[in-house]
Amino acid sequence: MSKKHPIVAVTGSSGAGTTTVKRAFEHIFLRDGVNPAIIEGDSFHSLNRVEFRAAVKAAEAQGNNHFSHFGPEANHFDKLAELFETYGNTGGGKKRYYLHSQEEADEHNARLGITKVPGEFTPWEDVPSGTDLLFYEGLHGLANDGTNDVAQHVDLGVGVVPIVNLEWIQKIHRDSAERGYSAEAIVDTILRRMPDYINYLTPQFSRTDINFQRVSTVDTSNPFIARDIPTPDESFVVIRFKDPKKFNTDFVYLQSMIQNSFMSRRNTLVVPGGKMGFAMEVVLGPIIEQMMDERG
Numbered sequence: 001m002s003k004k005h006p007i008v009a010v011t012g013s014s015g016a017g018t019t020t021v022k023r024a025f026e027h028i029f030l031r032d033g034v035n036p037a038i039i040e041g042d043s044f045h046s047l048n049r050v051e052f053r054a055a056v057k058a059a060e061a062q063g064n065n066h067f068s069h070f071g072p073e074a075n076h077f078d079k080l081a082e083l084f085e086t087y088g089n090t091g092g093g094k095k096r097y098y099l100h101s102q103e104e105a106d107e108h109n110a111r112l113g114i115t116k117v118p119g120e121f122t123p124w125e126d127v128p129s130g131t132d133l134l135f136y137e138g139l140h141g142l143a144n145d146g147t148n149d150v151a152q153h154v155d156l157g158v159g160v161v162p163i164v165n166l167e168w169i170q171k172i173h174r175d176s177a178e179r180g181y182s183a184e185a186i187v188d189t190i191l192r193r194m195p196d197y198i199n200y201l202t203p204q205f206s207r208t209d210i211n212f213q214r215v216s217t218v219d220t221s222n223p224f225i226a227r228d229i230p231t232p233d234e235s236f237v238v239i240r241f242k243d244p245k246k247f248n249t250d251f252v253y254l255q256s257m258i259q260n261s262f263m264s265r266r267n268t269l270v271v272p273g274g275k276m277g278f279a280m281e282v283v284l285g286p287i288i289e290q291m292m293d294e295r296g
Contacts, residue, residue, distance in 0.1 A: 007133065008036075012139075013197070025135060031113075039135065048120045049118070069193075210241055259272075
């Protein structure tokens with residue numbers, strides 16, 4: 001942890017709502033004039049798209065049906081921990097990009113003079129100098145596999161996780177609509193990831209400072225037959241603060257700012273689902289301002 005070079009980590013699986021919190025932070029950074037070093041979690045996978053598919057098949061041939069992007073075998077936990085430690089000490093470190101699409105490949109190929117294709121990584125490069133903080137968004141911002149403790153370097157850890165049935169509904173609909181996967185293939189992926197999800201993803205939400213958990217107010221008891229994703233207005237967001245004193249959280253102020261919010265426990269604020277993005281800005285904005293003040 002570092003007051004001079006603070007690290008903010010947003011952790012959650014794809015489709016959990018990390019994009020919403022990333023957008024909230026972007027608004028905060030723009031409004032407060034914060035210059036972040038942005039780190040994409042996918043860039044710390046250890047296998048590119050082709051290598052990962054081959055590794056899955058090789059694992060299955062050996063009777064391991066649970067090889068996934070959630071576990072340490074497919075990730076550079078060591079390099080991520082090294083980046084966080086180096087940035088906290090010096091404001092520097094090494095980063096790279098995972099190329100999700102042809103558009104991203106074209107952008108970075110032109111910038112770096114390389115010829116990479118979607119599914120590959122760019123070469124490692126230096127984190128830009130003169131940044132105010134490091135902002136990580138991905139699967140493993142607070143990971144600890146027993147050998148590499150990423151979480152120990154994080155100054156503000158934010159978890160974004162819907163209840164599990166809602167998370168599955170979102171994944172099924174997204175993978176079916178955007179990627180053309182069959183329902184059976186999506187269920188197979190969920191089952192394959194489950195051990196790593198339980199062992200490496202879920203424990204991170206006990207290490208976060210703040211969790212945003214979306215809870216549906218409609219029936220999601222069988223996510224595999226759900227026709228629609230519950231809308232924001234059909235849900236609440238449960239915001240849990242691990243230690244309200246750490247960031248001087250003012251619950252009276254938060255309730256006055258977020259209409260129809262209420263306290264369910266002494267450290268837990270509940271807000272309407274449609275207010276999720278706004279609530280994130282109201283909760284996280286003062287914390288970032290405090291971090292910048294403490295930098296000196």
